[in-house]
Amino acid sequence: MDFLHLLARLATLDTDNTALTQAPRRAALSRLGQAGTAILPALLTSLATPAEAGKKDVRTRLDALKLILKLENLQNVFYSRALGLLPGGPANPTAFFGTTAIKAAIQTMQSHQAQHAALYGQLVTNAGSTLDAMPNYDFTGSRNGAQASVYPDVYTNLDTFLKIAQLLEDASVQTYKGQAAFLQSDNYLLETTVRAHSTEARHAAQIRTMRRQRGATVKSWVSATDTAIVPTGSSLNVVYTTETNISQYVTLNGAVTRVPFDSTLPINVGTPALSASALLAKVAEAFDEPIEAVTAESVLQVFTY
Amino acid sequence: MHLTSFLERTLQRRSFLRVAGATAASSALVLAGCGSDDNPKPTNTTASLTFSSNDNGLLNFAYLLEQIEATFYQKVVDAFPSDFTAEDKAAFIDLRDHEVIHREFLRFALGGNAYDLSLPGAIIFNFSSFTLTTRAGVYAAARTLEDIGVAAYNGAVKRISDAGYLALLSKLSSVEARHAAFVREQAQPGSFAGADVIGTTDGLDIVKTPMEVAALLAPIVPLTLVTDGLTNLS
Numbered sequence: 001m002d003f004l005h006l007l008a009r010l011a012t013l014d015t016d017n018t019a020l021t022q023a024p025r026r027a028a029l030s031r032l033g034q035a036g037t038a039i040l041p042a043l044l045t046s047l048a049t050p051a052e053a054g055k056k057d058v059r060t061r062l063d064a065l066k067l068i069l070k071l072e073n074l075q076n077v078f079y080s081r082a083l084g085l086l087p088g089g090p091a092n093p094t095a096f097f098g099t100t101a102i103k104a105a106i107q108t109m110q111s112h113q114a115q116h117a118a119l120y121g122q123l124v125t126n127a128g129s130t131l132d133a134m135p136n137y138d139f140t141g142s143r144n145g146a147q148a149s150v151y152p153d154v155y156t157n158l159d160t161f162l163k164i165a166q167l168l169e170d171a172s173v174q175t176y177k178g179q180a181a182f183l184q185s186d187n188y189l190l191e192t193t194v195r196a197h198s199t200e201a202r203h204a205a206q207i208r209t210m211r212r213q214r215g216a217t218v219k220s221w222v223s224a225t226d227t228a229i230v231p232t233g234s235s236l237n238v239v240y241t242t243e244t245n246i247s248q249y250v251t252l253n254g255a256v257t258r259v260p261f262d263s264t265l266p267i268n269v270g271t272p273a274l275s276a277s278a279l280l281a282k283v284a285e286a287f288d289e290p291i292e293a294v295t296a297e298s299v300l301q302v303f304t305y
Numbered sequence: 306m307h308l309t310s311f312l313e314r315t316l317q318r319r320s321f322l323r324v325a326g327a328t329a330a331s332s333a334l335v336l337a338g339c340g341s342d343d344n345p346k347p348t349n350t351t352a353s354l355t356f357s358s359n360d361n362g363l364l365n366f367a368y369l370l371e372q373i374e375a376t377f378y379q380k381v382v383d384a385f386p387s388d389f390t391a392e393d394k395a396a397f398i399d400l401r402d403h404e405v406i407h408r409e410f411l412r413f414a415l416g417g418n419a420y421d422l423s424l425p426g427a428i429i430f431n432f433s434s435f436t437l438t439t440r441a442g443v444y445a446a447a448r449t450l451e452d453i454g455v456a457a458y459n460g461a462v463k464r465i466s467d468a469g470y471l472a473l474l475s476k477l478s479s480v481e482a483r484h485a486a487f488v489r490e491q492a493q494p495g496s497f498a499g500a501d502v503i504g505t506t507d508g509l510d511i512v513k514t515p516m517e518v519a520a521l522l523a524p525i526v527p528l529t530l531v532t533d534g535l536t537n538l539s
Contacts, residue, residue, distance in 0.1 A: 101494060108498055115508035177475050180462070184471060187463040187539055194462045194475060195509035198455050199498060201482035202510070206497040209490055219399065220487040221480055248476075250414040251469065265409045269379070270398060286403040286410075288479040290472065 059293060061186060062127050064179040065120055067293050068193070069131075070300055071175055072117040075168050077137050078303075079110035082161060088137075090155045098158060102210055106165075109203045116196050123189065135304040139164060141236075143305040150234055150302065162211050163229040169204035170222060171239045171291065171299050176200060178290035201288070222288065224281045235298055242289040246280045354420060354526075356515070358534030360470055363461050365420040366515055366535060367474065368411040370457055373525055374450055375404035376430050381443055388440045393491075400447070400484055407477055414473070434524045444492040451485035452502055453521050454478075456513035464515075464538035482510065 081089035082096065083106060090096035097103035121131055141150030153160045176197035183189040205220040212218050217227040222243045230236045248259045261267060261283045268279050291299075354369075356362035378401035385394055412419050421427065435449075436442030458478035465471045486497040493499075502511045513521070515535035522530060 104495055105497070108495075112498065112503065112508035115504075115506065119507055119509075173479050177472075177479065180475055181468055181472060184468060191459065191463045191512060192509060194478065195459050195512055197475065198459060198479055198482035198510040199503055199508055201479035202486035202498045202503070205483035205486035206490060209487055209497070220396075221399070221403070221483045248410065248473065249469075250473070252414075252416050259410055259413050261406070261410075265413060267402070267406050267409050269405050270402065274402075282399070282402040283406055285399065286406040286480055287476040288483075289476065 059179075059182050061183055061189060062124065062129055063293070064182040064193075065123050065127065065189070066129070066132065067296060068176065068179060068196070069117065069120040069124055071168075071172055071296065072113055072120055073134055074137060074300060074303060075172065076110065076113040076117045078139055078164070078168060079106055079113060081139070082106060082155065083110055085110070088155075096155070096158060096161075102158070105206055105210060109165075109169075109206075112199055112203070116199075119192070119196075123192075137304055139303055141234075141302045143302070146305065150231060150236065159211070159214060159216070162207055162214070166204065166207045166211065166218070167229060167236060167239055167299075169200055169207055170243075171296065172200040173197060173204055173288055174239065174242070174291040175293075175296040177288065178292050178296065219285070221285050223285050234302075236302055238291065238295050239299060242291060244284050245287070245289050246283045248287060353529035353531050355531040356420075356535050358538055360465055360467050361415065361418045362535050363465055363515075363538070364411060364415055364470065365418070366518075366532070367458070367461065367477070368408065368415060368419065369526070369530075370454055370518075370522075371404055371408040371411055371477075372428070373430055373522065374454060375401065375408045377432060377446065377450055378404055380432060381437060381447075384437070386438055386440050386443055389443075390440075393440060396487065397443075400488075403480060403484070407480075410477075414470075428526065428528065430525050431527060432525065441492070444488050447488040448485070448492045451481060451488055452511060453513075453518060454481040455485050455502070456511040457515070457518040459510060459512040460514050460518065461535075464535065 077086060080086040082093060083089070083103075084093040094103065097106065124131060136144065138144050139154045140152050142148065142152075151160050151164055154164055155161065176193055180190060180193050180197070183193050208218050208220045208226075212220070217225065218229075219226060222240070224244060228240070230240065246261055248261075249256050250259060251257065259265065262276070262280060267283070268274055274282070356366050378397060381397050382394075382401050385397070389397075432446070435446035437446065455478065458474055458481060462471055462474060462478070465474065485502070489499065489502075490497045503509070515532035519530035519532045
């Protein structure tokens with residue numbers, strides 16, 4: 001029975017979504033020895049490419065801590081430059097932010113990122129590792145002129161700066177979420193990480209609230225109705241492609257079961273009732289999704305060289 | 306009084322159980338034994354709700370929290386304060402929808418282990434400690450509930466044993482944190498990540514044990530929440 005449920009689950013998965021396919025692929029591989037050879041070819045064609053499958057899930061706790069540290073260092077530098085704490089930002093930070101409220105919010109976020117960076121740096125060294133050298137940062141996304149800029153006016157246009165802040169905070173929430181699984185064996189590391197994770201989520205919501213107050217079409221939670229902040233075709237779109245997911249899976253009586261948001265679950269409670277698409281957009285809003293380390297690294301790479 | 310009628314119904318049920326030759330406690334064990342899951346559902350006695358010391362207990366605790374939040378937002382949506390703006394209304398409809406989705410998601414995940422399957426009726430939550438007739442009162446109430454939610458989820462994750470549930474709860478918890486930041490900012494500008502919720506030296510968000518959360522929920526829930534088992538999980 002388990003195996004049939006597994007096949008059913010694989011069949012319903014969007015195979016472009018690596019975060020979703022990761023778990024069933026592992027489950028599938030672990031069950032291959034129990035499967036009849038007749039169905040193996042059919043099963044294998046539904047899996048991702050072997051090369052991709054081979055590099056999954058070999059992360060250690062130290063890998064997870066180091067990835068989080070990289071992300072926190074990047075965000076700390078991003079905000080510190082804007083605030084004039086490090087060179088490379090606006091000529092006049094106070095003028096750049098326009099209002100004291102926005103500047104104060106960014107100061108709050110910077111102080112948290114600096115604290116997270118210090119904390120995770122300590123955790124990495126406590127784990128017996130040395131700290132990796134900091135990369136160079138280029139928040140225009142041009143990698144120091146090696147490629148076309150994504151955000152050329154990052155420190156001269158506040159709206160652009162806030163778009164990148166939103167992107168990084170949303171990606172940060174996703175990255176923490178993805179790494180928590182690798183820290184589950186250590187209660188302290190796990191709890192620390194989920195707490196830093198929800199701080200990042202508060203930041204992300206606040207950036208979004210500030211952008212909305214400045215006229216952008218964006219909710220404080222990730223929504224399909226948000227105006228895109230990443231140029232079409234940019235690799236940075238990975239941050240938002242996973243967030244349209246409406247498929248969640250739970251185990252009921254030993255069977256992996258897709259939660260029927262799109263059919264029987266009684267969630268359409270408004271007056272008037274929502275259209276099917278509007279309701280599923282709310283479902284997507286109600287769940288923040290993780291990204292895998294390789295995806296997080298691809299986001300970090302755009303801003304480092 | 307809602308609580309009275311709830312107790313009356315519960316007492317009637319207890320009377321029935323006595324006639325049938327069983328106590329409430331042993332009846333609960335029998336019910337748990339009928340399930341196909343290894344984890345027994347939480348047991349409820351006359352005026353208390355005991356959460357089992359396992360993943361099902363934690364999911365039921367989260368389910369109760371989401372029920373409270375969904376009920377609260379529905380109450381606001383049913384009668385918006387007169388000084389609510391169009392944007393406030395749209396936001397609260399979103400918040401209501403998210404919490405209903407969370408509640409129904411957890412109810413589905415719990416299946417036959419949902420704690421309220423064995424209750425004689427829905428719990429009537431008591432929001433009388435909040436002022437729900439003004440914008441300021443509603444946002445202050447939402448701030449209280451959302452911060453409790455964030456703290457509860459942050460306290461639950463290390464107590465969860467199943468990696469799948471860990472991943473699922475973390476998908477909910479950051480949405481709660483987004484809600485919290487939004488309603489805090491409306492209640493008091495600049496407070497989205499205030500020092501009352503974020504550690505001033507480590508930047509870490511608030512965390513509470515199930516027992517601490519139960520104490521905060523006491524004015525709202527007309528049942529004693531017994532969370533020792535959850536709190537002792539690690």
